[in-house]
Amino acid sequence: MHHDESRDLYDRALSVIPGGVNSTVRAIDPYPFFVQRGDGAHVVDADGNRYLDFVNAYGPLLYGHDPPEQVQSAIQSYSAEGPMYGAPTEIEVELAEFLARHVPSVEMTRFVNSGTEATVSAVRLARGYTGRDKIVVMRGGYHGAQETTLVEGEAGHVHPSSAGIPAEFAQHTIPVSFNDPEEITHVFERHGDDIAAVLTEPVLGNTATILPVDGYLETLRELCDDHGALLVFDEVMTGFRVGGLQCAQGKFGVTPDVTTFAKIVGGGFPVGAIGGKAEIMEQFTPSGEVFQAGTFNGHPVAMAAGLEYLTYAAEHDVYEHVNRLGERLRSGLTDILAEKEPTYTVVGTDSMFKVVFSRRGPDDLTDQCDSGCRQRADCPRFDHCPKNGADVQAAETNRYERVFWHEMKDEGVFLTPNQFESCFISYAHTEADIDRTLEAYDAVL
Template identity: 75%
Template sequence: MNHEQSRALYDRALSVMPGGVNSSVRAVRPYPFFVQKGDGGHVVDADGNRYIDFVMGYGPLLLGHDMPEQVQSAVQRHAAEGPMYGAPTEVEVELAEFVTRHVPSVEMLRFVNSGTEATVSAVRLARGYTGRDKIVVMQSGYHGAQESTLVEGEGDHTHPSSPGIPESFAEHTLTVPFNDPEAARAVFDEHGDDIAAVLTEPILGNYGIVHPVDGYHETLRGLCNDHGSLLIFDEVITGFRVGGLQCAQGKFGVEPDVTTFGKIVGGGFPVGAIGGKSEIIEQFTPAGDVFQSGTFSGHPVTMAAGLETLRYAAEHDVYGHVNELGDRMRSGLQDILEDQAPEYTVVGTDSMFKVVFTRDGPDTFEGHCEGGCQQRPECPRYDYCPKDGSDVKQAETERWERLFWPAMKEQGVFLTANQFESQFICDAHTAEDVDDALEAYKEAI
């Protein structure tokens, strides 16, 4: 493939943007390709190269790059009527009503502008509601670029994971390994009266798509109930992708007190949201005393895109299509790994998938979790599958980034650029796209 235009654009970008990008995950080596346009389930770069796109904007594009007529019409109409107003509009009420009708735990909603802003606001809300300071998060979990969760360490021995964050922020953040109920119990035994909330993704989506072991979320739910803490599900990635319109909490049958959303709920436009029980969400100003505000919150174009995207998904069996393709992809990947790399692990569910380059595993897939690791104790691969983010970190991350990702790109398959981020299926993908990608996996692995 020729990448002259992308290289020239990257050279220009380095002069005006740090690292030549506006999000660090885009800084692939030696330089990223620059996208010119999207086309259904594909993207075309500045040099005219065409790729099957399984990045999907890191998750927001459930329908793909071509908006259906009803979505496109709503976006164009609201943009034509005026970009924004600094006043409420009907469409934000309609989107909030749609979410509260379908997500089991959500009675009330506050829209913001990003997943990070949603989790920042949710942490502030939990502290304001409970009158406590400490937050429990999962080790290696990711909840956006916010000071309260950018921490490293174990238990109460934590410190900031980035320069620019005072040590005092980390003092109030406690960490436990995902899928370790004993560690969760221990941190509550020691700090339970001071814990405002547990913040976790239902499925780790930034660390190899790690499923919860059976009963783990129920343990967190029980601990929060016993100690008067809030359970916050970060569904920025899984929301309206895993579990359909009920989200991952509906799939797992566990109701959090607060849920954060992003990505799909805005239909591909910048968005975030905090939802939950009315008595909690009403603590936000102006109904309550926990300050939360934003100039672009409830932006009418974003609200219209999100509403019509979710309506379209509900009316056209989008989830049936993308989940079927997800099963086809994961099953195909398992067949490839059985022949070529049985130590590797296929992960994912619904329309999410990934191959984690784990270092150990049985030589056979007999009796394994079909269609992606589900953390079943009876599975012969159970002891080898990643249980938390640290397990994924121990995989062959350099091989994934330096050899595998470039090899897939050269075959016209666009994957997220590191070992940790998920791949996504969209409604515009076809069985042919999946089969072509599987052939590329055979060659690259």
């Protein structure tokens, strides 16, 4: 492969875009390849190189780069009629009705423009509804570029993780370790009367794809109920990917008070949403006192794309197809690692997957989880597999980013470029694509 065009484009970008990219995660050493177009399960870069795409725009592209005809028609129709109006449209009502029919926690929805906007608004809503200030988050979780959650440290010793955030902001955030019921129980014992909400991804998708251990989400639900706090699930990534139309909350059987969405809910267009119980959601203005507004909220094209995206999934075998391929890929990876890198861990669920370059593993792999870590207590990997963000941080992150990712790219496979971001399978992928991907993993590892 040659990358002359991408190199030249990056050189130009450095002169007019900070760091040459518009999102930090796209910064790849020595430079990223620039995508020219998508084609089904593939992307083609500016130099004509073709890659199997498992990034899928970091999750929104459930159908890959060729959405169903009814989705394309809806997008074209709403674009042709006028892209937006600054007034309500029927399509936003229809999408809100769809969410209320299918997602356990949702009675009402407010549409915004990104996952970050959704989580910012959800935090404000929780504080306004409860009259409290403190928010509990998971270390290694990600909730967009917002001041409340860009923090690090231990409870009582928290500081911002980015320049530009006043230190005082972090004092209202309490980070805890995912999958540690004792730690969060202790936090509620100390601060329960001041906690407005626990904000967590039900699956830590921005930390490789870590599943909850048995009973952990139930513990969060019970603690919030006992102390009058809200349980907020960030399903920006898992929404309408894990658990099908009921999302991860349906898969795990734990219903939050509020849920945030983005990515798939907008059919690949910029979108975000906050959904929850009517009693809570009606605290948003104009019915309540928690201010929330936006020029592009409920953008008709995004609403149409999202509704048709989800309607097609409801009427076809979309989830059966992508989840079957996910199982096939994770099973194949498990077999490859058992032979070549037995300390590494396959993680993921449904159509999400990742290989964590974990440094330690059991001596005997007999009866290990056979298609990705399930946090099964009787699995021989249980004491070694990642349980939280710190466990993934302790993996061979440099080996993944500086060696493995580049060699997979040279094999024609486009994966998320760091150890932390999940990878995604789309409806456009085939069994042959999965087999080819396994061959690439086998060759590179």
